[in-house]
Amino acid sequence: MTTLARLRPTLISPTYTRLWFGQAVSSVGDAVFSTTLVLWVATVLAEGRSWGPQAVSGVVLATSAAVMFVGPLAGVFVDRWDKRATMLGTEVLRGVLVAVLTAVSFVPAEDLPAGVWLALVYATVLALNAASQFFTPARFAVIADLVTDEADRARAAGLAQATGQTAWIIGPPLAAPLLFTVGLQWALLFNALSYLVSYLAIRGADLTPVGSAAATAKQRAQAAERRGLFQDFTAGLRFFARNRFLVALLLLTVIGQLGTGALSTLNVFFATRNLHASAELYGYLGMAMGIGGIAGALAAGRVVQWIGARRTTWIGLMASGVLLVLYSRQTAFPGAVALLFVFIVPITMLNTAMAPLLLAATPQEFRGRVVAVFYPVTRLAAMLTAVLSGWLVGSGLRGFSGSLAGLRFGPIDTVFAVAGLLVVLAGVYARLALPAPAPAPAAKPAADTAEPAEPAEPTLEGRP
Template sequence: MDNSKTASRQAARKRRLLINRDFTLLWSAQAISKLGDVVFDYTLVFWIATSIAREQRWAPLAVSGIFVATALPTLGAGPIAGVFVDRWQKRPTMLLMDALRAILILLLLLATGILPPPFQLPPFGQLVAIYLVVVLATICAQFFDPSRLALVGDMVTEPDRAHATGLLEVTRNLAVVVGPPVAALLYFRFGALWALIINALSFVVSFLALLAVHASPSGVRPQPEQQTHFLREFVSGLHFLAGNRVLMTILVTSVVGMFGFSAFSALGIFFALQNLHIPASLSSFLSLAFGVGAMMGAFLAGLFAQRIGVARTFWLSILLLSGLLLVYARQTSFAPAVVVSFLFGIPYAAIGVASDPLLLHVTPRTLIGRTFSVIITIVMLSILVSTTLVGYLASMVLHDFHARFLGLAFGPIDTIFTVGSLFGLLAGMYAMVNLWGLHLAREEDGLNPEITR
C-alpha cells in the first residue's frame, strides 16, 4: 500500500514537472528548433562578416540586412498569417512549417560553395540567397508560433499553463545563451556547410516530435460557412483585441515598456564603455548574466506564477524590471553591473511567462492566431521605432549631454536608461490598475488537471 502511494506521488510529481506526454514532445521540439534558430542566425552573421563581405566597407550593412529580412516579414506577413492560423488545424500547420524551413535551409547549402566553380554564386548572389531564405523562414515562423500557442492551450489546462510557458521560456533563453558559442564552434571549426546542416536537422527532429503528438484532429475549427471574407475575419480579430481590457493592457504595456528594454539592448555596449569604463570584450559577461537571469526567471515564474497570481506576476514583473533598469543606470562599476544585469533578466522572463496564459484565458481558440499575430506585429514595430529612437537620441540629441541633479551625474546613456525606466514604471502601474482582481483558474478550484480532449 505504501509502495503504491509512493509510486502515485512520484507519478504526480513527474506529471507536474512535464505536465503531460504531448506537451513534453512539444517542449522538446521547441528546445531543439530554438537552439537551431539561434545557431542559424549567428552562423549567417559569421558567414557574411568573415567570408562573403570580408574586409568590405559594406560588411556592417550586409550583416544588418539579416535583421531587416527578419523584421519585414514579421510586420507584413504576421497579421495575414494569423487569419489562416485560425482557419487551419494547428498541428498540421506546425508540421508543414517545420518541413518547409528544413527544406529552405538545405537549399541554402547551394550557396556555400559546394557546387562546381562554374555554378558557384558570387558574393552578391550569396547575400540574395541568404536574405531570401531568412524572409521565407520568418514567414513560416509567423504561422508556426501562433499555432504552437493555440496547441499549448489545447494540451494544457489553465492551472498548468504558467508552468508550461515557464518551461518553454527556459528553453528559449537557454538557446540564446548557448546558441552563439555553439554557432561559433561549428562555423569556425567545420564551416557554414555543417552549421546549416545541423540547423536543418533541428527542424527535422522538431517535425518528428510534433508527429508523435496525439493532438485531437477534431478540435475547434471554423466551418466553411464561418470562414467569411479574409478582410472581415481580420477586422473581427482587431475588434476583439481592441475591445478586450486584458489584451489591450498586454499590448499597451509592451509598447510603452519597450523603450526602456530597447535602450538596454541597443545601447548596452556603449553603457559598458562610457559608464562602466570596461573594455568591450567584458561587455559579453553582462549579456551572459542577463541570459542566465532570464533562464532562472522563467523557471521560477513557471513554478510560482500560479500561486502568486498570473496577472499579479505580470504587473509586478514590469514594475520590478523598470526599477532594476533605474538601478542599472546608476552603476559605474563592472561587478555590481553584472549582478544587476542578472537580476534584470529574472522579471524580464517572468513577463513572458505570464503574458501567454493571460492571452489564452481571455481569447477564444478561434481568435488566438489573429490576436497573437497582431500583438507580435505591433510589438515588433515598437521595437524598431524604439531602437531607432534611442540610437538617434544617443548619437545626436544627447551626444554631449552632461548634467547633475540631486547630487547625481547624468550622461547620455544613463539618462536614456532612466527615462526608459520611468516609462516602464508607468506601464507597470497601468497594468496593475487594469488587471487588479483578475484571477486565472487554479487546480484547487476543482478543475481536472489532466488534459481533456
C-alpha cells in the same frame, strides 16, 4: 523509465514534453543557423568590404520584414486551418528551405557574385521567418488547448522562454566551431536536421484533445472562407480593439519594451563609457541577462501559482523599472553585472505571466489572429525603441550633462533612468487598470460569426 516519469510533472504532461523537446532542438538549430549566417557574411562574403555591416543588417531586416508583413495575416489562416497540420507543414517547409541553401552552399563562395549569395541568404531568412509566423500561433493555440490551468500555462510559457534563452547560450558558441572547422554546409545541415527532429516530435505527440472539436472547427473554417480573407482579418482586429483587457495588455507590453530596447542598443556603450570596462567584458553583461532570463522563466510558474498572473505582471513591471533606474547609476562593472542579472528576472516573469492572461481573454476561434497581432506589435515597439535610443544618445542628447540631488547624469544613463521610470508608471497603471480576466467565452456556431461576438468583459480582481 523512472527518470522520464520524474520529468513529466515538471514538463506538465507527456504530450507537452514531446512538443517542448521538438521546440528545444529547433531553437538550438535556429540559433546556430542565425549565428552561422552572420559570421559567414561578415567574415567570408563581405571580408574587407566597406558594405559588410549593411550586408549583416540585411539579415535582421529580412527577419523583421517577415514578422511585420506576414505575421498579422498568418493568424487568419492559422484560425482556419488544422493546427497540427500547420505545425507539421511549416516544419517540412523550413527543413526543405534550409536543405536547399545547404546544397547551394557546397558551391565555392568565389564562384558566385556576392549579390547572388546575399539574395539567397535574405530570401531564405525571409521565407523561414515567414513560415515561423504560421508555426508560432498554431503552437500557441495547441498549447492553450492542452494546458488549461493558469499556473501550468505560466509554467509552459516559462519553459518556452527558458528554452529560448538556453538555445542562445548554446547555439552561438557552437556555430563558430562548426563554421570554421567543418564548413558552412554542415552548420546549415545541423539546422535542417533540427526541423526534422521537431517534425517527428510533433507527429508523435498525442493531440487528440486538441482535435475533439474538429467538426466545429471545420464549420468555422468554411464560414471564414465564405467571408473572405479581408473580412476575417478585420473581424480579428475588431475583436482585439473592443477587448479592453487585450488592449491594456498590449500597451503594457509595449511600454515594457522600453527597458530591453534601450539596453539592446546602448548597453555596449554604457559598459565602456559609464562602467569604464573594456569591450571584451561586454559579453558578461549578455551572459548575466541570459542566465537571469532562464532563472526568471523557470521560477515564473511557481510565482504565478502563488500570487496570480495579474499580480506577477504589475509587480514585475514595478520591480524591473526600479532595477533599471538603479542600473543606470552604476559605475563599477561587477555591481552592474549582478544588477543586470536581477533586473532580467522580473522582466522574464512578467513576460511569462502575460501568456495565461492572453489565453484567458481570447476565445479559441481568435487565438491565431490575436497572437499574430500581439507579437508583431511588440516586435515593432522593440525596434522603434532601439532606434529611438540610439538617436537620442547620438544626436538628441549628445553632449548632455546635468545633475540632480548631487547625482550627475549623462546621455546614456539618462535614457536608462527615464525608461525605468516609465516602466514603473506602467506597473502602477497595471495595478489600477488591468482587470483580472474572466474565462474566454465559448465560440459561437459558424453561421453566427460574421461579426465577432463581444467578449465578456473581465472583472476586477476580487470581484465575481
